[in-house]
Amino acid sequence: MFSKKKNTKIDVEQHELVENAQKRIAQKKKLYTHFVVFLIGSVFLILINKILKYGQEYDWFIWAITFWAFLFALHIFNVFITNRFMGKEWERSQREKLIRKQQERINEMQKDLDTQQPLEIEPKKKLY
Template sequence: MENTEKQNKYLRAKERVEAMKKFYNNLTSYIIVNIFLFIINYWTNGLSYAWFLWVTCWWGLGLLFHAAKVFGWNPAFSKEWEERKIKEFMEKEEEDYKSSRWE
């Protein structure tokens, strides 16, 4: 029993590490590509028209959501909220089951 619990913990930790590695790779790509786009934009237009900011903003927003998922930043749907909802649905299902039985 204890061995499977340790294996489960190990697998969950390994999944979290993999998710963090993917996030950091995404962040590195974001920084490198946006520096490259800034340089291209500066050489072609100067700073009069900063078209690269569209890419920077939208990709940055996606990166923010990725970070929220990886690091668990979710104030709207916290663990406490999730547990409350699970308990609520379980109680509702139990009530529905009791009310549908013929006794």
């Protein structure tokens, strides 16, 4: 049978996978919600400008929709591009790289300390 350590490690990995999947689902859900709000909001902006004749002398809705579309494009880029390349694996590799660098610095500092002031080990004294 499996030992408890292996089961615990597998459980932790499965838990991380489920959490990552839930985060991705939440990101995509927010993106789709943003898209629906964008479409409805664009229609309302056009209606306000054209039907209600608010600021009729100038078609300001074009600039508002263009700006909103740009923000939506940034949202798409964040969900599908940035997150793919800078997801959990990228974070893990960056964390390991930083830990490795810190360990190397600690080792170098320890080596410098040892060469500057070698430890003098005193012989143990008999207590009797």
